[in-house]
Amino acid sequence: MxxxxxxxxxxxxxxxxxxxxxxxxxxxxxxxxxxxxxxxxxxxxxxxxxxxxxxxxxxxxxxxxxxxxxxxxxxxxxxxxxxxxxxxxxxxxxxxxxxxxxxxxxxxxxxxxxxxxxxQSLGSYLGAAVPAVPCGVSIGIMDSVPALLDAVDDYVNQGYRRIKLKIEPGWDVAPVRAVRERFGPDLLLQADANAAYTLADAPHLAKLDPFDLLLIEQPLADDDLVQHAQLARRLSTPVCLDESIHSAEHAAAAITLGSCSIINIKPGRVGGYLEARRIHDLARAHGVAVWCGGMLETGIGRAANLALAALPGFTLPGDTSASSRYYTTDITAPFVLQDGYLPVPTGPGIGVxxxxxxxxxxxxxxxxxxx
Ligand code: OSB
Ligand code: MG
Known part of the structure; x- marks a missing residue:
């Protein structure tokens, strides 16, 4: 070419x-x-x-x-x-x-x-199995629990299929409890710590166990695969890794060690869509669930992520939210949620x-x- x-x-x-x-x-x-x-x-x-x-x-x-x-x-x-x-x-x-x-x-x-x-479309090239993917939304740390409940309520009403709460020491058990109590046991709910804790916090993180989270994402530092494995044994909440996984080799190590039972795949973090697909294939063969993360992408990155999220191993809703969750005006035609789903682009290449x-x-x- x-x-x-x-x-x-x-x-x-x-x-x-x-x-x-x-x-x-x-x-x-x-x-x-x-x-x-x-x-x-x-x-x-x-x-x-x-x-x-x-x-x-x-x-x-x-x-x-x-x-x-x-x-x-x-x-x-x-x-x-x-x-x-x-x-x-x-x-x-x-x-x-x-x-x-x-x-x-x-x-x-x-x-x-x-x-x-x-x-050919990127979805078809990667092996997309579905025409649309269910979407979750990642909600930042807020000033108060009432403000958080309003935000969750708004996203649930928009149709989002899963809620992810950002957590950190001082903003963890109380917001998770409040959201679970207000929205009930059927809400798909998970938390993302972005590496804010240490293994010494294991007893505290275990206080999240009663709230039936889908997963806790990256509780410990990105190079702590061994400690994530130790933490995973002490929590009933499944541990998911984001920052720790930079390649299929890291994913293999994490699976072997028992550091996680779920992987957040972000193509950027792992060097591209080819490597993202390798991790998907590896995880799927090991019975490890994957989902597609996000990095506040514009429509360009979002389009490609939707193609990836349509692969068969992506069994959990991703952070592939609609354009309106991020930007008043996107730089592509906006992605609009339809009954909690976004369509996988079908045009040539990334399709937008x-x-x-x-x-x-x-x-x-x-x-x-x-x-
Ligand atoms: O940890 O998943 C993360 C955004 C920027 C950097 C890291 C993360 C995030 C999100 C939002 O959680 C994902 C999105 O909506 O694009
Ligand atoms: Mg994350």
Whole structure:
């Protein structure tokens, strides 16, 4: 596939409401988009990195730097080959350590461009099994329990099929209890600690057990696979890993150790959709449930995540919420919840395009790297 060049486009989008987690509060989403331009078409990838290294070591500036300096230049020998082989690109990028989010954005842009050339959708390419996926919503830490109950009520009324509460020390048992008591035993409910606890908190985390959570996500530090296994034995709530899983190898280690019984798959965190599918396949073969996480994506990243979330091992609702949960105006046609589901795009590639006037309005900088 002939690629004329790669555009790195940094955008900033105001969030509808501040999003508070145990690692910080986001008011804006500062996102890098990667655009792969060919003589006939173009492909898009969204980088999951955030402004600061709080959720993960990567941040927007490191993604831009490693793409410009190493990842984009590494493509040249592979793009000349016909037919274009995304697996060869995946292998070429593996030579560089880490930087999964930057790799994912570049690989996705190339995969999108390649699939547009052949007319296949990303969902069909990955093995999507359903036309629409049930959606959950991730609710940030709030100032008060009444404010949280109002937020949950609003999302439940919109049709969301599962509620995830962000927790941290000081905001855990009380909000979980309040939501469970108000909405009853049938509400699918889970909690995400974003690595805010230590194994010494096990007795405290066990106080969540009576509330029948679907899972507790990433209670301990991202490099604590052994301690997650010890914690999992002390809780009846299933442990799910997010930050700890960067590759299929990590997933294999976590499953072998018993560190988790559920995995949140985020393509950005694991280096792209090919690796995300490997983790799905591995987890499914081990009877470990997976679900699709989110990183407050625009419509570009959301479209691709919906394709992944349609694979058969994604047996729990994901954080693939509607555009309106994040942004007043998305940069693509908005994703609108239909009876708690979002449709899996069926058009070529990721199946959506940015609306250029809207994209230009939120663009902070662009850089063109010729190939
Ligand atoms: O831990 O899953 C997380 C958002 C940003 C960074 C990390 C996380 C999240 C979310 C929201 O929980 C997911 C979404 O709605 O996109
Ligand atoms: Mg998480």
């Amino acid at each position: 002939k690629i004329t060049g790669i555009e790195l486009r940094r955008i900033t989008m105001p969030l509808i409401a501040p999003f508070r987690t145990s690692f910080g509060t986001e008011h804006h989403r500062d996102t890098l988009l990667v655009r792969a331009v060919t003589p006939d078409t173009e492909g898009w990838g969204e980088c999951a990195a955030m402004t600061a290294p709080l959720y993960s070591p990567e941040y927007t500036e490191t993604a831009i730097d490693v793409l410009r300096r190493y990842l984009v230049p590494a493509l040249s020998p592979h793009l000349a080959q016909a037919p274009f082989d995304i697996n060869a690109v995946n292998r070429a990028l593996r030579r560089y350590r880490g930087h999964q989010m930057a790799k994912s954005a570049l690989e996705t842009a190339l995969l999108d461009a390649g699939l547009r050339t052949t007319g 395009e940015p609306i250029m006037e809207l994209l230009d309005e939120v663009t902070v900088s662009t850089e063109w790297i010729p190939l």
